[in-house]
Structures are given as C-alpha cells and as structure tokens.
Amino acid sequence: MKLSKRGEYGIKALIDLASRDTVLGAATVKEIAGHQKIPVKFLEQILLTLKNAGVLKSKPGAGGGYALAKPADQITLGQVVRLLDGPLAPIPCVSKTAYQPCVCPDENTCGLRLTMLDVRNAIADILDNTTLADVTQRMEQAQRQAARPARRSRPRSRRPAP
Amino acid sequence: MKLSKRGEYGIKALIDLASRDTVLGAATVKEIAGHQKIPVKFLEQILLTLKNAGVLKSKPGAGGGYALAKPADQITLGQVVRLLDGPLAPIPCVSKTAYQPCVCPDENTCGLRLTMLDVRNAIADILDNTTLADVTQRMEQAQRQAARPARRSRPRSRRPAP
DNA sequence: AAATTGTTGACTAAATCAATCGTGATTGTC
C-alpha cells in the first residue's frame, strides 16, 4: 500500500513549485532537488514525465527551468500519483483507470475485491479531490497554527481522580 | 499504492479457509493453491508467516493442513496486510505501527505528510475494522443478490425518444 | 559566435519483490 519514491518526490517537487510566488515563475531542477533533498538526476526523470503529461512546462537554456503548466487548483494529487505511481487501486480489478480482470470466478462476489473496492474509493475520494492549491493552503494554515500558541494544549479544568 | 501479491494471496487463502465449513477444519496448501490459483510454493511461505504470527495453526503429516488459529471475527484484514505487506501508510512518516521520521524540516507543516495522513487513516479505518467474518458474510450476501433477479435491471417505463 | 546554463534521452547498477527448487522434518496410517 505504499507510495513509490517516484511519486513522493514528484509531489514534493510540485508542492515546492506551487508554493513559490507565482511571479517568480520557473525553478531549476537543481534548486528543487536541493530544497527537497531529492537526487537531481532522478528528479529530472520525474519532472520530464510530468512535463510530457502536461502538468509542467519547461524552458531550456540559461534562465530556464520548470513551472506549473496550469493553475495549482487544477492539478489534483490523484492525477500526479497515477502518472508516477500507477493506478490508485490496490489490485487491478478494482481500478477505474487501469482495470484488469482477475482470476476469481465471479468478480461480483469476490470478497477480496469487494473490500479493496472500498479502499480504492476511499483513496480516490481524497486524492482526486485534493489539488496542489488545497495542499499549499493547508500548509500555510498549519504554519500559522504552529506560530501562535496551540489552543488544544491549553490546560483545562480537571476532574478529581476517582 | 498497491497491494503486493504476497498480501493478495494471503488474504485470498484466509478467506478461503474462513468460508469453509468450520467442521471441516484443516485444508492443505495444495487444496487452497489449486482453488485460488496461487503458486503452491509461494503460498507455503505465506501461510508459514501467517502461522508464525498466530493467525493460522497447522497440523503436519497425512490428514494435516492449515486452519484458522482463532475465530474469523477476530482476524482483521489490517493485521494480515501489515504482516504480509508491511505498514498501511503510503509513506513511513505517517505510519502508526512503523513510524520513521522523514527529511522534511517540520513534519507538522509538511503538505505531503498532511494529505498522506488522511489517506493512511482512510485505509486503516477500513482494513482495521473489517474482519474475515465480515468478508465472508458480505460474500454470501452478494451471492444471494446475484441469485435472485436484480431489482435494478428490471425494465422500467421508457420515455419516448426525442 | 562562444560560453554558460539547463533540458533531454539512453544506459547502468543496486535493491526489492515474486516465484521456484530442493531437501529435511514431522505426523498419521497400514
């Protein structure tokens, strides 16, 4: 059930790009790699496939680099994970985008399939409804909460021990 | 985000065992492998680790085989997947059972982590609350529904074509 | 036009996962 390094690095790079000032525009592979502790050459591969898929655009030459090809609220994590990591579904017979039949005699009564379908839907519900913009917004919110004293840890009245 | 073959085969084997008549008791590796189309030798490994973890018990020799070590409603898919496939969490820094710190400067404001934590919780909610008994029960229900004519496919009054 | 900076693509090495093979040890039956 785990996300590959490819997917992890790809998302981190996209978040990095999305949380930059939009005016700054392009960032170089080296910058992102250094900032996010990602092996440079591996990141090149990843950004390249993201570019070929239309998620990123790049400008070669001096002063060039990578930038988002569309607004951050139009890029979902679901798209990205599927691109870099393959289908979200734990097993192919519950995938919507890369369905493959399995060997069981009847898919509609297969116990494994029924449960894994739930899992797939739960994952897809989250990732397909979370955009890069959502993520950066949530990060900023978390940073604001970290800055001011946390409300939850405020001491509250205690009951006397029984 | 995918389930390994090891996990898939393990769950299938357990479902197979759980849906047998409890009186029948043990089933042999060969039987299960044949029934579920699993390579015999691979299944041996899997059932062995399930036995060592206390999920299965085995009786060697003629007339022997594997059986559940405890009632089906006390075995959750979460346990099984973790045993055979490792932690449920997509990335180690959101795992409850196998937490590993990640490289990001602050885990509490890491965008990737925040989203993947949601995903982990969604997966765990399902798998840790689904027992083998739940699965077999659901299978029987699906079979009953498949047997009688489906209500949804009943022909209904059609509108005239425009 | 040359130098610099950066992308592109092909290729290789290491690690993990899936599956198989061979053999030993244990139990029940005749």
Add this chain to the structure above:
DNA sequence: GACAATCACGATTGATTTAGTCAACAATTT
C-alpha cells in the same frame, strides 16, 4: 516400524523498481 503425505526452511532465479551516470542537445547571455 515403514511408507506416504504434508509442513518447514534455505537458497536461487528472474522481473520490476529505484537510483544514479554519461553524453548529447537547446536556448539565452555576453
């Protein structure tokens, strides 16, 4: 007690994924 069935274990092979390298190619700046 001998035989057959079955689990137990270690080692090995092959495929896939991950990671990293090298050598070209493209555009911008001077």
